[in-house]
Amino acid sequence: MERRLLWRIAKKREETPEAVTLVLEPVGGETVAYEPGQYLPLIRTFGSREERRAYSFSSCPGVDVLPALTVKRIPNGLFSTWLVRQARAGDMLESAEPAGRFLLPAQRPERLLYVAAGSGITPILSHLKAIFQKKDWSDVPLRLLYANRDSAHTIFKKQIDDWIAAWPERFEATYFFSRERGAAHAEHAHLNNALLERHLLDFVGGRANASARSSLLTYLCAPTPLMRMARMTMRTLGFPDERILQETFTPDPRLQRRQPDPSRRHHIVVALPDSQRVAFDTFEGETILQAALRQGIALPYTCKSGVCLSCLARCVRGEVDVQFVEQTRREGPGALVNTCIGYAVSDEVELAIG
Ligand SMILES: Cc1cc2nc3c(=O)[nH]c(=O)nc-3n(C[C@H](O)[C@H](O)[C@H](O)COP(=O)(O)OP(=O)(O)OC[C@H]3O[C@@H](n4cnc5c(N)ncnc54)[C@H](O)[C@@H]3O)c2cc1C
Numbered sequence: 528m529e530r531r532l533l534w535r536i537a538k539k540r541e542e543t544p545e546a547v548t549l550v551l552e553p554v555g556g557e558t559v560a561y562e563p564g565q566y567l568p569l570i571r572t573f574g575s576r577e578e579r580r581a582y583s584f585s586s587c588p589g590v591d592v593l594p595a596l597t598v599k600r601i602p603n604g605l606f607s608t609w610l611v612r613q614a615r616a617g618d619m620l621e622s623a624e625p626a627g628r629f630l631l632p633a634q635r636p637e638r639l640l641y642v643a644a645g646s647g648i649t650p651i652l653s654h655l656k657a658i659f660q661k662k663d664w665s666d667v668p669l670r671l672l673y674a675n676r677d678s679a680h681t682i683f684k685k686q687i688d689d690w691i692a693a694w695p696e697r698f699e700a701t702y703f704f705s706r707e708r709g710a711a712h713a714e715h716a717h718l719n720n721a722l723l724e725r726h727l728l729d730f731v732g733g734r735a736n737a738s739a740r741s742s743l744l745t746y747l748c749a750p751t752p753l754m755r756m757a758r759m760t761m762r763t764l765g766f767p768d769e770r771i772l773q774e775t776f777t778p779d780p781r782l783q784r785r786q787p788d789p790s791r792r793h794h795i796v797v798a799l800p801d802s803q804r805v806a807f808d809t810f811e812g813e814t815i816l817q818a819a820l821r822q823g824i825a826l827p828y829t830c831k832s833g834v835c836l837s838c839l840a841r842c843v844r845g846e847v848d849v850q851f852v853e854q855t856r857r858e859g860p861g862a863l864v865n866t867c868i869g870y871a872v873s874d875e876v877e878l879a880i881g
C-alpha cells in the first residue's frame with residue numbers, strides 16, 4: 528500500500544513576492560531518496576477533504592543536505608496559498624513518496640536546452656545543480672531560456688546569474704521579461720516562436736547542422752501554451768520530437784469526465800510494489816483510480832488529471848481507454864496507463880504498479 532512520509536519544515540525562504548522555498552527535514556531522520564527533476568506529492572486535509580499537489584524539488588541530492596521544494600502562489604489556489612502564506616518553519620507536512628519522470632538522461636548528452644517560465648524553473652534548477660557537479664559532463668553546452676514578467680518575480684535569478692558568471696564557456700541563459708527593459712542577459716519580450724527559433728538555431732550552429740539538431744535534448748517546464756509553441760517550433764525546424772521532454776504543472780480544465788453507470792461493471796486486479804494484490808470493481812464510465820478510492824483502496828495518485836504520472840500502472844491483461852484532452856488511447860498488455868484518466872474497456876483488467 529502507499530507509503531506516507533512525514534516532514535518538518537526546517538526553513539522557509541522567500542524567493543520572490545509570490546514564491547517561497549521550503550526546506551524539509553524528514554521526521555525520524557531517515558534519508559528519502561529522490562532524483563533531480565522529481566517532485567514530492569504533498570498531502571493535506573483542508574476542512575474535511577484530503578488534497579494532494581505535486582511540488583518539484585528545487586534541491587539536488589548530493590548538493591543540498593536537505594530536500595527543498597519551491598512553491599509559487601496561484602491566485603485563489605488552495606494548497607499553494609497555504610504553503611506560501613501560512614505554513615511556517617516547524618510545521619509538519621505529509622507526503623507520498625517522490626515521483627516523476629522529468630529526469631536527466633543516463634548517458635552524457637551532447638547539448639541541453641531548457642525552456643522554463645515562472646515556477647517551471649524548479650525542477651530545472653535541480654537538474655542544473657546536478658549537471659554542474661558532474662565532472663564528465665563538464666563540456667556539455669547548456670542553454671536556458673527563462674520567461675517571467677520582470678527580475679523581481681524571477682525565481683532563482685541570483686543563482687542563475689552566478690552560474691552565467693561562473694561558466695561563461697558552457698552555460699548561457701536568456702531571460703524574457705515582458706515588463707522590464709534593459710536587464711542584463713534579458714530580452715524585453717514574451718518568448719514567442721520567432722525568438723525561440725533564433726535562439727535554437729544559434730545554439731545548434733544554424734539550420735544546416737543536422738547532427739547538432741538531432742542530438743539536442745530539450746526540457747520544457749512552462750505553461751501549456753508556451754510548451755505547445757516550443758514543441759511545434761522545434762518540430763517545424765526538424766528537431767526530433769522524442770528528444771523533447773516536458774513537465775506539465777497545470778491540469779487542463781478541458782479534461783472531460785465520463786458519466787458513471789453502476790449497471791455495468793468491470794473487474795480490476797492490481798499488483799502493488801509490495802507484492803500485495805488488490806481486486807475491485809469499477810462502474811462503466813468511472814476511472815480505475817476513482818473506483819479504487821471510492822472503495823478505500825489506496826492506489827498512488829497526485830493530480831488526478833493525467834499530468835503528474837504518479838498513478839502510472841502497466842497493463843498486464845485486458846484493455847483500458849486512457850482519455851486525454853485531445854485524444855483517447857486504447858491500451859492493452861505492456862502499455863503504461865494513467866489510472867486517474869483510465870477507463871476499463873474489457874470485462875477484466877489486470878494492472879501492475881512499480
Ligand atoms: C509534476 C508537477 C510538478 C509541480 N511542481 C510545482 C513546483 O515545483 N512549484 C509550484 O509552485 N507548483 C508546482 N506544481 C503545481 C502544483 O502542483 C499546483 O497545481 C499549484 O500549486 C496550484 O495548486 P493550488 O491548490 O494552489 O490551486 P488549485 O486550488 O488547485 O487551483 C486554483 C485555480 O488555479 C488553476 N491552477 C492550478 N494549478 C495551476 C498552475 N500550476 N498554474 C496556473 N493555474 C493553475 C486551477 O485550474 C484553478 O482554476 C506542479 C504540478 C505538477 C503536476
Ligand code: FES
Pocket residue numbers: 827828829830831832833834835836837838839865866867868
Ligand atoms: S494522478 Fe497524476 S497522472 Fe494520474
